[in-house]
Amino acid sequence: MKKYLWIAVLFFPLFGEALKDNNITSASHTYSVTSYLKLLLTTDLEYRDRTLESKVLALESLIEQSRYNPDIYLEGTVMADNNLDVEKTRQSTELEAVGKVHFNMRLYDAQRFYYTSQREQLFKALSDQELIDATERLQLMGIQIYAELMQIQQTIAQYNALLIYQKRITKLAITRSEKGLGGIYDRTQAQNDMLNIRLRLTELKELLIQKEYLFRQSIDSDSTGVIELQAIQYKTLTDSLKELQYSALSSNAHLNFIQKQYELSRSDVETEKARDGLALDWRSHVGYGYIEELDKPRRSDDDIVWFAGLSLKYPLYERNNIALNVEQKKVQALQAKNSVNIEKRTLNRTVNRLYNSLRKYQIKDELYRQQKEVLTERTTTTYNRYKEALETYKPYSDSLRDMAQSDELSIRNAILVDVTTLQLYIVTGRYLLEQD
Structure with missing residues (x-):
């Protein structure tokens, strides 16, 4: 993903100063999205709980088979x-x-076949799928945390660079005003623009504190150093919507987990029927x-x-009526089957939503790129004309405001392209940490 900071294009040396103001040069810890997600695997309590659940499932089969031990x-x-x-x-x-x-x-x-063969395989598959499902859900959460922090960091860097530049423009406006070369409007508007930038930076830094706290807490980090995030890397998705939906229905971890539960519930029916035997x-x-x-x-x-x-x-009659138990298991199996169908519909809608959102973000990304070129030319022209006393400050101020807003929206949109792409990778079963 390419990140554009218009102020760096106009004034590259100033951008270096902005990074310094943003404490990038202090002691820092660097993370890639993959390294961060791997840390989540070792620290997230909910994932740890799901890991224990998978171990319990693996033991269920052994417990069932213990009835045939001496x-x-x-x-x-x-x-x-x-x-x-x-x-x-x-x-x-x-x-x-x-x-x-x-x-x-x-x-x-009559139940021995189910307990020692069929159900053993089902419980093992369900146990394995429990971990894969937990990993998928952890990735979805982790990517959101990672991307939100990255967005705030990049936006702060943009405004820091803008503030350094605006200080110089404001100083020029004050000097010209003192020499009688510019009116009070130019000076006060330049000062007001600088104050607006500082106000926005204050808001962003408050958000940064919150996002960094959430990031560190998620991986149990006690570090107080600067967090440096590497760009999110991935291959561009070229699949059609139908291809993505097909991939999701065949590979989505949560759907596969629910399907394994359904298969186990069907086995429950047959196992209960077999209780009425020798x-x-x-x-x-x-x-x-x-x-x-x-x-x-x-x-x-x-x-x-x-x-x-x-x-x-050979049972002739039992107080614990076998026929009623079989009917109960059948109803539970129907509930499990219905859960599978619901999840399939939900998954199709999710893939459709993500796919259309990604197309929208990609179109907007190109439009923001074109807008940047236009606004960069406009801002450069109005700045030069103001500097040469050929124009008042207002045209430049308007250009500056439009550029700042466009850049902030562009950064947010670029992050959404990354996040949505990875979400599509995950829900279609293509982005698992074990495969990195």
């Missing part, structure tokens, strides 16, 4: 029992102690038991105890 545990019991025989003529007291190691495991059920479990234990009769005469015995067996279960 249960291995120790069990120990100590019991005392007082019994009577059938004829109630003899009473005995028994002490029993048993220690066992249990090994139980679900060997098969289940095969293995049950076993091995241990050591001891029993002793405490009445007289005492008798005791001990031995290894064990058990092994298979159990087959």
Whole structure:
């Protein structure tokens, strides 16, 4: 992106002084848009939260599969029992102690395929897409912060250069007025123009403080040095609107994230249906038991105890009604599908808006360039005529005001070209930090 500062064209040495007045020569920290966005990845709390969410999603599949892991545990019991025989003529007291190691495991059920294969892949894809979506959203936010600060910096540099030049013109107007070569209007108008420039600079510097604070806070920077921002670099977009919309529908991170959620909700339906099926479990234990009769005469015995067996279960009726749960999952899947369709429409509108805005900003950029040439010629001519006492100050003052307004709008428009282009890159899935 080319940046034009008309005052630098007219008076290049003065522009150097303006940069000095803007503290550019002091200790500074330089950022490119890519380096700034990478810092955001390491410091942004919302992104960190989304990263943790992606890890939770990755664990969901393992948690679901854990139902097929074996249960291995120790069990120990100590019991005392007082019994009577059938004829109630003899009473005995028994002490029993048993220690066992249990090994139980679900060997098969109708949900196993979904939990160990299909859903594992879905959760992994959803986890990965969560991070990509978070990265995309972070980039959109970061580019806005970066561009707003750059716009203020460039506008301040423009007005600083203008102020230096205006001081000299005002001094000339005062000198001419004192010598009787110019009226009071020329002197007061020149002084008023200089005051207006200073007022605008005061407003801009207040905005600069706010934007720099936001910039530093976003990356947890304690630096107090000057922030130098490099120009935003990118390849010019040549795609048609339809090509951009197609790219967005196939590559947009947020849309892909919602689509993965929809696929998972469809899997929820099938998984819930499969609950109404056979289940095969293995049950076993091995241990050591001891029993002793405490009445007289005492008798005791001990031995290894064990058990092994298979159990087959088929649900006939459950309080947690399977059919109702399936219907609930179907409704949730329809909601997820509707969210996908809504996001597609929103994305198409977003791409259309950005595309048309970019075309508008590009047209205005060319018009501002042409306007600059006209105003530069006009300002130079009126200045020379005033300096040679061939014209009053007013024509130059009018040219100066028009030039300042045009340059400020031109800077803002050029920044909008950059921001809108990068926004189109991001929403179409073409500008990810991992690809830099």
